[in-house]
Amino acid sequence: MQPFSPTVSIVVPTFNESRNLRRLVHLLDRAMGTIPWEVVFVDDDSPDGTWKVAKDLARTDARVRCIRRIGRRGLAGACIEGALSSAAPYVAVMDADLQHDETILPAMVAKLVSGEAEIVIGSRFVGDGSSTLGFTTGRAFASRVATRLAAILIGRQVSDPMSGFFALKRQVFETVAPRLVPSGFKILVDILASSRGQVRVTEVAYRFRSRQEGRSKFDARAILDFFGLLLHRMTGGMVSVRFLFFMIVGSTGIAIHLLALRGGLLAGLGFDTAQSLATVAAMTSNFLVNNQLTYSDMKLSGAAALAGLLKFYVVCGVGALANIGVASWLFLSNEDWWVAGIAGVIVGATFNYTMSSIIVWRQQQN
Numbered sequence: 487m488q489p490f491s492p493t494v495s496i497v498v499p500t501f502n503e504s505r506n507l508r509r510l511v512h513l514l515d516r517a518m519g520t521i522p523w524e525v526v527f528v529d530d531d532s533p534d535g536t537w538k539v540a541k542d543l544a545r546t547d548a549r550v551r552c553i554r555r556i557g558r559r560g561l562a563g564a565c566i567e568g569a570l571s572s573a574a575p576y577v578a579v580m581d582a583d584l585q586h587d588e589t590i591l592p593a594m595v596a597k598l599v600s601g602e603a604e605i606v607i608g609s610r611f612v613g614d615g616s617s618t619l620g621f622t623t624g625r626a627f628a629s630r631v632a633t634r635l636a637a638i639l640i641g642r643q644v645s646d647p648m649s650g651f652f653a654l655k656r657q658v659f660e661t662v663a664p665r666l667v668p669s670g671f672k673i674l675v676d677i678l679a680s681s682r683g684q685v686r687v688t689e690v691a692y693r694f695r696s697r698q699e700g701r702s703k704f705d706a707r708a709i710l711d712f713f714g715l716l717l718h719r720m721t722g723g724m725v726s727v728r729f730l731f732f733m734i735v736g737s738t739g740i741a742i743h744l745l746a747l748r749g750g751l752l753a754g755l756g757f758d759t760a761q762s763l764a765t766v767a768a769m770t771s772n773f774l775v776n777n778q779l780t781y782s783d784m785k786l787s788g789a790a791a792l793a794g795l796l797k798f799y800v801v802c803g804v805g806a807l808a809n810i811g812v813a814s815w816l817f818l819s820n821e822d823w824w825v826a827g828i829a830g831v832i833v834g835a836t837f838n839y840t841m842s843s844i845i846v847w848r849q850q851q852n
């Protein structure tokens with residue numbers, strides 16, 4: 487017998503989808519016909535034990551694989567890792583929630599194999615595709631706006647660039663992989679933007695089903711991520727999504743600082759004491775919000791969060807010294823007060839961001 491070698495790897499990111507996996511593998515088995523396939527579940531250590539279900543399935547079915555990622559979150563990152571873990575000449579990405587119609591997969595793969603396209607998108611909005619089943623009115627409207635914005639970014643008319651259901655040639659994926667933003671929720675937009683104009687894209691219509699089991703993970707954070715991704719791409723990769731979030735959080739810290747200072751003064755504290763307490767309050771709030779938002783994919787909890795908070799105080803302390811040092815030096819060199827002030831803030835904030843990424847949340851920046 488020939489050793490097993492799949493033509494297509496179907497990458498399925500999962501978070502709390504334990505009740506959908508068995509049915510999904512069954513549906514794939516029915517849909518794929520004679521095409522050799524494998525499914526790679528990439529689970530971010532779901533509390534409901536999704537990875538256990540996947541590994542149980544894998545024990546009796548060589549076509550099922552599972553990567554259990556610990557201490558990390560993120561849909562796009564999961565898809566990237568899943569696709570990189572395999573060598574099949576074609577890669578498909580789909581959700582685990584059974585909203586994507588697996589019966590169009592063979593048609594998608596056929597278009598790749600024949601060379602008609604290098605990326606095939608499962609679309610809810612072309613031909614017989616339907617978006618009415620799975621979407622509320624609000625989501626449908628938001629989806630339309632996001633689709634327009636994405637079209638500008640990717641520089642071509644694609645009816646459903648926000649789709650989580652697509653297939654592409656491995657070669658295309660491996661070329662763009664180093665440029666992709668792993669913290670996002672909409673990886674197809676990023677792939678299309680990164681391969682702008684260089685690949686042939688086509689779409690296959692399908693009927694979007696509604697979710698039966700488990701909950702949607704699409705939330706405000708996913709929308710923020712999307713805008714971060716747009717900005718990152720529109721600035722030619724100069725503005726990193728994380729840096730942007732870090733700066734926004736930093737600005738909210740100024741408001742917290744002033745509120746706490748005012749509160750301290752009203753409570754009768756001396757200025758120095760109130761200012762010191764306000765500084766600690768702002769740093770603490772910045773840490774907590776950054777941990778939830780900017781670094782949500784590597785969130786610290788428990789003792790690690792406490793250690794992170796202490797390190798964050800130290801980083802911000804040194805950042806403040808760098809800020810004051812640069813500003814004072816520029817001011818003494820006869821720069822305008824505001825130029826010196828802004829330069830100090832930029833140096834301090836950049837220092838805080840860089841050092842926090844290395845020391846506090848300890849991962850590569852992206």
Ligand SMILES: Nc1nc2c(ncn2[C@@H]2O[C@H](COP(=O)(O)OP(=O)(O)OP(=O)(O)O)[C@@H](O)[C@H]2O)c(=O)[nH]1
Binds near residue numbers: 559581703
């Ligand atoms: N590994 C991993 N998978 C995720 C994460 N967030 C979502 N997913 C999976 O990604 C797929 C898409 O998530 P959904 O919650 O269905 O999001 P959506 O399809 O955009 O939104 P709905 O239409 O409301 O379902 C599902 O299979 C999720 O389990 C994550 O942080 N890590």
Ligand SMILES: [Mg+2]
Binds near residue numbers: 581585
């Ligand atoms: Mg879904």
